Amino acid sequence: MALIMIADDSDAIRLVLKDILSIGNYDDILEACDGEESVNLYKKNKPSLVLLDLAMPKKDGLTVVQEIIQFDPNAKIILITASDDQKVIQQCLASGASSYISKPFDFNTILKAISDLLAK
Numbered sequence: 001m002a003l004i005m006i007a008d009d010s011d012a013i014r015l016v017l018k019d020i021l022s023i024g025n026y027d028d029i030l031e032a033c034d035g036e037e038s039v040n041l042y043k044k045n046k047p048s049l050v051l052l053d054l055a056m057p058k059k060d061g062l063t064v065v066q067e068i069i070q071f072d073p074n075a076k077i078i079l080i081t082a083s084d085d086q087k088v089i090q091q092c093l094a095s096g097a098s099s100y101i102s103k104p105f106d107f108n109t110i111l112k113a114i115s116d117l118l119a120k
Contacts, residue, residue: 001027001028002028002048003030004028004049005045005051006029006030007051008032009033017080020111021110023107024107030047033056035056035058035061038050039067042071042072052077052078053079054079061081066095069095073096076117078100078101079101101113
């Protein structure tokens with residue numbers, strides 16, 4: 001089963017994403033509440049996929065993407081963001097993020113994105 005890391009500073013968003021993952025039978029989950037913890041947990045556990053918020057304390061999403069990709073060029077990262085800053089989103093995608101999903105999201109969108117990316 002895939003190990004999935006949820007990296008978001010919002011307890012509520014992490015809880016919603018865990019519930020969505022549970023619906024999709026993804027039960028092996030790591031949680032990070034800031035960018036620094038996200039990078040450290042990735043390096044320690046090398047999850048199959050990361051659901052990453054762009055706006056986090058300590059390190060922003062772009063920095064997290066860059067550091068994870070530098071450590072593991074094959075990392076699978078889905079940005080989940082309320083930001084409509086296409087410049088930052090494009091920078092993240094250019095730095096190695098796999099795709100992005102805008103907030104608010106629905107569980108079908110999340111599960112399809114995860115399934116598609118894990119199938120690659």
